[in-house]
Amino acid sequence: DQQVKQNSPSLSVQEGRISILNCDYTNSMFDYFLWYKKYPAEGPTFLISISSIKDKNEDGRFTVFLNKSAKHLSLHIVPSQPGDSAVYFCAAGSGNTGKLIFGQGTTLQVKP
């Protein structure tokens, strides 16, 4: 199932700089997109979401951008902190089913 793809398996950034995580999707019926953060031995933690009727949503250091024409979304973390080091998953849903389709994840390392 390749409907949601995160093409970068890993990303390394310096503390204080911007982290940009990317996600592409193929299903134009998706109407809701989410980002989750996951630490080892824990479940995914909800970070931020965006509806398809918007192109930007911001929550503190986290901003999600949605480009529907390109079927692309991104998560910006500014400024990045060492505690942000984790695996980040994008996920997408459609209709009213509650079913989420996840990407493969990107491992973010923020260096002090």
Add this chain to the structure above:
Amino acid sequence: EPEVTQTPSHQVTQMGQEVILRCVPISNHLYFYWYRQILGQKVEFLVSFYNNEISEKSEIFDDQFSVERPDGSNFTLKIRSTKLEDSAMYFCASSEVRSSYEQYFGPGTRLTVT
């Protein structure tokens, strides 16, 4: 802060045995889900559950799987006859409303089938 809890954290079972994985969703949530993640692979949707009925299930969720909400707080996933390929992390999630998609996940149960 309310959270989803899951027990056990790790379950080891022999092939062909039945296992029950347990979850306690967030108390005011009405929608419940199971996902799994095989090592090195994506998180995959298994099933959604609302009002004591399955709302949707994936192709993975075959006759060997069942879900139940036996009381007002627990939500269980049963695998009747485990296979080696059922070895995975199983995550329970819940949401207050279905349309929000903001699902809150438990810490997972690692199932190892030998």
